[in-house]
Amino acid sequence: MKTLKTMFVLVAVLGLFAFTTTNDSGGYEIGDVATDFKLENIDGKMVSLSDFKKAKGFIVIFTCNTCPYAVAYEDRVEALNKKYADKGYPVIAIMPNNTDVKPGDNMEAMKARAKAKGFTFPYLMDKGQKIYPQYGATKTPHVYVLEKTSKGNIVKYIGAIDDNYKDANAVNQKYVEDAVDALLAGEEIKEPKTRAIGCSIKV
Numbered sequence: 001m002k003t004l005k006t007m008f009v010l011v012a013v014l015g016l017f018a019f020t021t022t023n024d025s026g027g028y029e030i031g032d033v034a035t036d037f038k039l040e041n042i043d044g045k046m047v048s049l050s051d052f053k054k055a056k057g058f059i060v061i062f063t064c065n066t067c068p069y070a071v072a073y074e075d076r077v078e079a080l081n082k083k084y085a086d087k088g089y090p091v092i093a094i095m096p097n098n099t100d101v102k103p104g105d106n107m108e109a110m111k112a113r114a115k116a117k118g119f120t121f122p123y124l125m126d127k128g129q130k131i132y133p134q135y136g137a138t139k140t141p142h143v144y145v146l147e148k149t150s151k152g153n154i155v156k157y158i159g160a161i162d163d164n165y166k167d168a169n170a171v172n173q174k175y176v177e178d179a180v181d182a183l184l185a186g187e188e189i190k191e192p193k194t195r196a197i198g199c200s201i202k203v
Contacts, residue, residue, distance in 0.1 A: 026136055027133065027134065027135050027136010027137065028134070028135055028136055028144065028155045028158070029155065029158075030155055030156065030157075030158065030192045030193060031154065031155065032154070032155045033151060033152040033153065033154060033155075034049075034060075034134075034135070034144065034146050034152070034153045034154070034155055035134060035152075036048050036049045036050050036153070037049070037131050039094065039124035039125060039126060039127070039131065040107070040124060040125050040127065041122045041123065041124050042107070042110050042111045042114050042122075042123045042124075047092070047122050047124055049092070049146075049153060052090060054088065055088055055089070055090060055148055056087075056088030056089060056147070056148055056183075056184075057088065057089050057145065057146050057147040057148050057153070057156070057180075057183060058089060058090060058091075058092050058145070058146045058148075058153065059080055059081075059084065059089055059090065059091045059092065059143065059144075059145055059176060059180065060092045060094065060135070060143070060144040060145075060146060061077055061091060061092070061093050061094070061141050061142070061143050061144075061161075062093075062094050062095075062096045062126075062132055062135070062137040062139070062140055062141060062142045062143075062201070063077065063093050063094070063095065063140050063141040064095050064096070064097050064102070064105045064140045064199075065095070065104055065105050065109050065110060065113045066097070066102050066104040066105050066199075067140045067141075067198055067199035068199070069139075069140065069141065069165050069197060069198035069199055070140045070141050070198060070199065072165050072166070073141050073161055073165065074117055075117075075168070076161055076162070076168055077091060077093065077121070077141070077161070078091075078117065078118070078119060078120065078121070080161075080176060080177070081120055081121040082120065083177070084180055085120075085121070087180075087184060088184075089145075089180050089183070089184075090121060090122075091121040091122075092121065092122055092124065093119070093121055093122065093123045093124065094124045094125075094126050094131060094132070095110055095123065095124065095125050095126060096126045096129060096131070096132035096137060096140065096201045097140070097201060097202040098129060098202050098203050101202040101203070102202050105202075107125055110123055110125065129201075129203065132201060136158075137196075137201060138196065138200065138201060139196040139197065139198035139199065139200065139201065140198045140199050140201060141160075141161060141196065141198050142158075142159075142196040142198065143157070143158070143159060143160065143161055143175075143176055143196070144157070144158055145157035145158075145176060145179045145180060145183070147183055156179060156183060156189055156192060157175070157176065157179035157189055157192050157193070158192070158193050158194075158196075159175060159193055159194030159195060159196050160175055160194045160195060160196050160197050161174075161175065161176050162174045162175055162176070162177075163175070163194075165197055165198075173191075175191060175194050178190065178191065179191075179192070
């Protein structure tokens, strides 16, 4: 009998441990509070979400210079910032790759790319690769829409920018726009999670 009880306790403890470690290692889920960060921007300044006092939320996008998927979305990312920054949802782009593996994503390359494309949003480097694992980002691009509340920045959408990386003119569903529009209207997001399509983050 004692042996049976011990086995039940052991199974329960192992189950709890497995549940906890899976959650902790998987990054944010919808409804989680995203912790702030302080990362270097292409202008040399350190940027945090708390710097944006008037923001209602954020469109955080993990992206880079070298991934064809990320490059295909550059104009659409810029368009998101132009459409939503003044409405309270600025784009915050973060480059998560290891630059030893991908030197084309180093700070000088980021500066050159931003200048060539005329980026109007912060383009930050995740030096030491500490932030993208917290979010659970696995691709470039990978998007997290956050809503600023009294409890913190709540994760409201995770996934892709839209449903067609190949052709912006052939997009049927604009996931990020739909999510931000819903938040601005005080409505529920109909599709809060989609599958991010892109290159794997280089470690």
